[in-house]
Amino acid sequence: MSAPLLEIRRLRAELATRNGPLNMLDDVSFTLDPGRVLGLVGESGSGKSATAFAIMGLLDPPARVVGGSIRFAGRDLLGLKEAEMRRLRGNRIAMIFQDPMMTLNPVLTIGAQIVETVLAHAPVGRAEARRRARDVLGRVGVPGPEERLSCHPHQLSGGLRQRVAIAIALLHEPDLIIADEPTTALDATIQAQILREIRDLVAEHRTAVLWITHDLSVAEDLADEIAVMYAGRVVETGPAAALLRRPAHPYTVGLIASQPQGQRGSRLCSAPLGLT
Ligand SMILES: Nc1ncnc2c1ncn2[C@@H]1O[C@H](COP(=O)(O)OP(=O)(O)OP(=O)(O)O)[C@@H](O)[C@H]1O
Ligand SMILES: [Mg+2]
Known part of the structure; x- marks a missing residue:
């Protein structure tokens, strides 16, 4: 089997504070293959953007990566010089920021x-x-x-x-698009149109997509797999539909329960959510 396009292993990042370092990312692991979409979900502050910035080499002080590895197309991104990282950002990896x-x-x-x-x-x-x-x-x-x-x-x-x-x-x-909540502020029709464009790109160019979102219905719609973050960790990963229907981790159950009704997709609403 060939190596994944993106492979993140036990990534850890710290945030320097006056009272000493805080764990920002504490064991983030996942892989992503060409032509696949991974939905990265989790409550606010769980470390989704920090993960995206770490991959892009854009995590700046007071934050820094302190452990683990990020491999992209066989290269160790954490070992790259800034100029090489900039070239990758311009060509092979594109990020769509919240802002x-x-x-x-x-x-x-x-x-x-x-x-x-x-x-x-x-x-x-x-x-x-x-x-x-x-x-x-x-x-x-x-x-x-x-x-x-x-x-x-x-x-x-x-x-x-x-x-x-x-x-x-x-x-x-690009080979990889990292999108950090890019459609959250857009109205539903435009959001649907953009998700369609992303799907076409994935199908035509085998682009890999890491799509960060609060909205589980978007994740279910777009993603092949979902990784759930909580307090700087990926606590659960699995095929999108199965993970949302039968969440194994209590944080995932909580995240599903906390979705505003209006945001839940019809398929998600019809899923058996009666988990106690
Ligand atoms: N520049 C910064 N200075 C201080 N703390 C930060 C900074 N950036 C992130 N943090 C902290 O790091 C942790 C992870 O934040 P991150 O922005 O990755 O969360 P998130 O999952 O993207 O949240 P959201 O859904 O609100 O965008 C949080 O505890 C946050 O408060
Ligand atoms: Mg964020």
Whole structure:
């Protein structure tokens, strides 16, 4: 059997505080293969974003990785130099952040940023790059793509900015997308459209996706497998539907019970949740 694309083993990270180090991540392990989607779920503060930032090499002081390993395509990411890590981030791993301004440059127009991304990845001229920029904006549900190209990020709503950031990640056609709650603030129709685009990307390019979410119905919808985090640990991993129907860990049971009714997908609602 070939090695997984992403393999995280016993990852630990600490947060320096005045009163000494705090455990931020304390035993995070999971693997992800090409063409698969892993949903990373867990209550607020459980370490989901910290895990994503650790993979991207973006965990900054006062936080730092203190143990374990992160292997990507056979390479040990924790041993890479910053320049090598930056190359990986530009090409093979793309992150969609909770805050789209982590991706977008405030001083450049949307068009300039998307066209630059297209040109960096495809041997096409400017006119074709602009056409592709309009096309990708349409695919993530941006109305009037042509007019948006000349806007700066601050002229767009938060939801539109997030869709532009997602469009840029799609254009990278990376091997791995790490998405940190990117659709939480979007309305249901747009969210569904973006999840469809992600599914297409996974099917067509065998992209692997680590999708962080509070919303278990999104996780069930999109993910092949789910990993549940609690207090810096992955406490349970398994096939998405089976894990949500028959959670083994009490924290998973609690997480399912804490989902707002309106957010539960119909399939999740019809699942036997009467666990005591
Ligand atoms: N820059 C920081 N300074 C201090 N504490 C931090 C920092 N970043 C994260 N933490 C702490 O690290 C722990 C893990 O946080 P993390 O942001 O990974 O949680 P999360 O699961 O992503 O939560 P949420 O669902 O709210 O986004 C939490 O206890 C959090 O308070
Ligand atoms: Mg987070």
